[in-house]
Amino acid sequence: MGLEHLILIVVFVVSMLVGYKIIDRVPSLLHTPLMSGMNAYSGVTVLGCLTATAVAADMSNTVSRILGFIAIVLAMINVVGGFAVTDRMLRMFHSEGNDKGGK
Amino acid sequence: MLMNLPFSPVFLAVTHHTGTAATIYYVLAAILAITVLIGISMMSKVKTAVKGNLLGSVSMLLMIVLTLWYWNIFSFVELYISILLGAVIGLWLSVKVNMIQMPQMVGMLNGFGGAASMLAGILTLIAAGDGASADIFSLATSGLAIFVGAFTFTGSMVAAGKLHGVITQKPIEFKRHALWTALTLVLSLLTVVLLSIPAVLAATVAKTIIIIFSAIISGLFGIIFAIRVGGADMPITISLLNSFSGVAGAIAGLAIADPLLVSVGAIVGASGLLLTQIMCRSMNRKLIDILLGKTSTPQVKAIQSAAASVTAGAGKTEVKVAGAEELVADAVQTGPAYAAWLNDAEKIIIVPGYGMALSQAQPLVKNLMDELEDAGKNVEFAIHPVAGRMPGHMNVLLAEVDVPYEKLHEMEEINPQFAETDVVIVIGANDVVNPAANTAEGTPIYGMPILEVADAKHVIIMNYDKQPGYAGVDNPLYEDGRGDKIALLLGDAKESLKDLVKEYRSATSQAVTVAVTEDTVPAYSRWLKDAEKIIIVPGYGMALSQAQPLVKNLMDELEEAGKNVEFAIHPVAGRMPGHMNVLLAEVDVPYEKLHEMEEINPQFAETDVVIVIGANDVVNPAANTAEGTPIYGMPILEVEDAKHVIIMNYDKQPGYAGVDNPLYEEGRGDKIALLLGDATASLKNLLQELREYCG
Numbered sequence: 072m073g074l075e076h077l078i079l080i081v082v083f084v085v086s087m088l089v090g091y092k093i094i095d096r097v098p099s100l101l102h103t104p105l106m107s108g109m110n111a112y113s114g115v116t117v118l119g120c121l122t123a124t125a126v127a128a129d130m131s132n133t134v135s136r137i138l139g140f141i142a143i144v145l146a147m148i149n150v151v152g153g154f155a156v157t158d159r160m161l162r163m164f165h166s167e168g169n170d171k172g173g174k
Numbered sequence: 175m176l177m178n179l180p181f182s183p184v185f186l187a188v189t190h191h192t193g194t195a196a197t198i199y200y201v202l203a204a205i206l207a208i209t210v211l212i213g214i215s216m217m218s219k220v221k222t223a224v225k226g227n228l229l230g231s232v233s234m235l236l237m238i239v240l241t242l243w244y245w246n247i248f249s250f251v252e253l254y255i256s257i258l259l260g261a262v263i264g265l266w267l268s269v270k271v272n273m274i275q276m277p278q279m280v281g282m283l284n285g286f287g288g289a290a291s292m293l294a295g296i297l298t299l300i301a302a303g304d305g306a307s308a309d310i311f312s313l314a315t316s317g318l319a320i321f322v323g324a325f326t327f328t329g330s331m332v333a334a335g336k337l338h339g340v341i342t343q344k345p346i347e348f349k350r351h352a353l354w355t356a357l358t359l360v361l362s363l364l365t366v367v368l369l370s371i372p373a374v375l376a377a378t379v380a381k382t383i384i385i386i387f388s389a390i391i392s393g394l395f396g397i398i399f400a401i402r403v404g405g406a407d408m409p410i411t412i413s414l415l416n417s418f419s420g421v422a423g424a425i426a427g428l429a430i431a432d433p434l435l436v437s438v439g440a441i442v443g444a445s446g447l448l449l450t451q452i453m454c455r456s457m458n459r460k461l462i463d464i465l466l467g468k469t470s471t472p473q474v475k476a477i478q479s480a481a482a483s484v485t486a487g488a489g490k491t492e493v494k495v496a497g498a499e500e501l502v503a504d505a506v507q508t509g510p511a512y513a514a515w516l517n518d519a520e521k522i523i524i525v526p527g528y529g530m531a532l533s534q535a536q537p538l539v540k541n542l543m544d545e546l547e548d549a550g551k552n553v554e555f556a557i558h559p560v561a562g563r564m565p566g567h568m569n570v571l572l573a574e575v576d577v578p579y580e581k582l583h584e585m586e587e588i589n590p591q592f593a594e595t596d597v598v599i600v601i602g603a604n605d606v607v608n609p610a611a612n613t614a615e616g617t618p619i620y621g622m623p624i625l626e627v628a629d630a631k632h633v634i635i636m637n638y639d640k641q642p643g644y645a646g647v648d649n650p651l652y653e654d655g656r657g658d659k660i661a662l663l664l665g666d667a668k669e670s671l672k673d674l675v676k677e678y679r680s681a682t683s684q685a686v687t688v689a690v691t692e693d694t695v696p697a698y699s700r701w702l703k704d705a706e707k708i709i710i711v712p713g714y715g716m717a718l719s720q721a722q723p724l725v726k727n728l729m730d731e732l733e734e735a736g737k738n739v740e741f742a743i744h745p746v747a748g749r750m751p752g753h754m755n756v757l758l759a760e761v762d763v764p765y766e767k768l769h770e771m772e773e774i775n776p777q778f779a780e781t782d783v784v785i786v787i788g789a790n791d792v793v794n795p796a797a798n799t800a801e802g803t804p805i806y807g808m809p810i811l812e813v814e815d816a817k818h819v820i821i822m823n824y825d826k827q828p829g830y831a832g833v834d835n836p837l838y839e840e841g842r843g844d845k846i847a848l849l850l851g852d853a854t855a856s857l858k859n860l861l862q863e864l865r866e867y868c869g
Binding site: 115127 | 256286430762
């Protein structure tokens with residue numbers, strides 16, 4: 072395990088701690104949008120899928136290319152669906168006056 | 175220093191930028207990670223949340239572009255096709271979904287993310303070739319990504335299926351469930367270990383088989399884990415799977431040495447973990463119990479002890495109401511359900527047993543019969559051949575108090591009539607009406623002919639206690655949670671009969687008043703009219719019935735009448751964190767009115783009326799008192815502190831936790847009104863009553 076791996080693990084731990092701290096401030100009112108938003112972020116795995124698929128394409132490995140194609144499609148459904156649904160939900164939260172949520 | 179580190183995944187056939195370009199990449203990646211965090215922190219306020227979400231999605235788009243650039247993979251056309259295809263499907267899904275389906279939508283999307291991470295792990299391993307140039311760290315993390323990704327995928331799909339009603343919401347337990355869980359878990363981890371050994375990868379066939387096996391066995395683990403979680407534990411499961419989908423991504427990021435992926439995945443993992451903690455606290459569940467499926471088994475005992483404490487409580491309240499004379503009229507209006515059953519009934523069958531004889535309650539039985547007949551009802555008696563201690567025992571006793579013998583019917587003759595009977599009153603009989611005789615093979619009473627009282631619309635059972643009868647076989651009629659069909663009056667038959675007659679008289683007198691003067695309104699209309707401060711407590715029942723628009727109507731009408739209306743949201747009301755908030759926001763309830771539990775609980779004491787709509791466990795006061803039950807210690811909305819409570823619930827069955835709700839007890843009509851049935855129908859009734867009463 073080299074230095075770069077150690078750094079990756081540090082990134083993992085630090086992100087987790089910072090994320091925990093920030094998310095702790097979200098009120099339960101917004102827990103559903105928070106969860107679906109987080110869900111969208113979990114589609115970030117698309118980054119890995121992109122690289123891996125490109126490698127497969129470069130190596131002309133057909134099985135990998137098909138798997139990679141599926142992986143990117145699934146991850147993108149996750150990302151786009153997640154963000155869009157979160158947006159839809161958040162816009163429903165209206166204030167007492169006429170001001171719409173987020174505006 | 176970090177900038178110049180050569181992050182080099184195992185499979186580098188494609189070369190990424192180096193030197194200055196790499197430095198730029200790391201700087202931009204760090205900036206994007208920070209904008210993601212800013213976006214998330216903007217989600218903590220409604221006013222900024224939409225923008226926060228937008229910022230997050232733009233950051234994600236930039237991450238994709240940055241990745242394409244860094245790895246020099248702009249030229250692969252298939253990447254664009256797949257990105258576009260996924261985006262279109264995702265957009266289409268997001269437009270199509272109803273708010274009510276949101277939990278299963280989140281579950282499904284979550285599963286897709288998991289699947290993608292699993293595939294990323296598989297691809298990395300394939301690209302690692304014979305493993306000669308690979309390092310163990312990348313191999314191990316690839317294997318882990320397959321494991322976590324696969325069980326996140328299948329687990330999420332099972333959860334989504336349960337939420338969508340495709341799979342039963344009840345916990346499903348396989349034979350030796352714990353063993354299967356352990357076995358699949360150990361085998362999955364074993365494959366991870368195997369895949370980390372470069373030597374194993376050298377044999378292409380072995381490698382392929384292990385990868386496939388790893389994906390399948392990890393997927394099985396996910397299914398076995400999720401299948402035995404009950405519907406109402408879903409907020410916890412969904413949150414947990416959400417966490418795992420992030421962790422899976424982060425692990426995939428470790429495998430291909432992508433710091434952005436690691437960072438964002440970890441944030442998601444932390445978020446899911448936090449939500450899981452909050453859900454567990456609010457449902458009074460230990461996470462480990464959910465994971466080990468300890469949700470269903472210990473409940474049986476708990477229900478019994480809860481039932482015992484509830485019965486004890488019932489006695490007390492009844493005394494109190496009887497003492498407060500001026501309140502009796504009020505109490506009657508929402509009096510016990512069985513009084514209403516009797517009042518509405520046309521055909522009634524009385525089943526006497528040895529308990530009646532022991533209590534010498536025959537004269538009262540005759541009284542009851544007379545009263546019911548005077549009201550124009552048809553009353554018959556069903557006599558089981560072995561009721562009592564000698565043949566024809568019951569006939570003798572009833573004849574003694576002048577019950578005409580034409581009314582005493584033998585079993586074979588009367589059994590077909592139960593189906594068309596409105597109410598059956600069982601007085602001190604047990605084994606002879608025990609339906610277990612039809613079903614419980616191997617018990618002493620199996621096959622014994624019984625009086626089929628369960629065929630009737632309603633059954634009122636007076637029995638000394640809930641102990642099994644002489645034959646020692648538990649009577650399913652005594653089970654909890656059948657309050658919509660069966661009323662159980664425990665204690666001495668004479669006392670129970672007195673109570674019943676009293677309640678019945680009150681019910682009829684009330685019905686008569688309504689019919690004659692037509693100006694008697696339900697007590698709850700008066701409560702609402704006089705109220706200044708009203709709190710509405712929504713629950714999953716509201717969601718199921720899609721009653722949100724009516725709730726909004728109710729709020730508007732009450733506010734127009736100058737009343738203060740607020741909403742109390744329990745953290746686990748519904749099927750996912752914040753479920754109720756979303757549903758109410760959809761119908762334009764201002765979010766300032768939606769209050770968290772800690773914030774609103776002190777306000778109940780100064781509240782005139784609380785309206786509970788389809789919530790049960792989250793307002794169940796047993797959580798404060800019923801030690802040993804699954805909900806004991808769970809924080810609840812203290813609706814009982816308010817002056818009056820209007821409860822709309824489908825029935826009086828205990829909620830998911832299986833603990834009877836003392837709020838549903840009879841004889842609290844001066845404080846609590848119970849509107850049973852579909853929430854939409856109940857709300858419509860309430861609104862109509864209110865409009866008529868208030869003009």
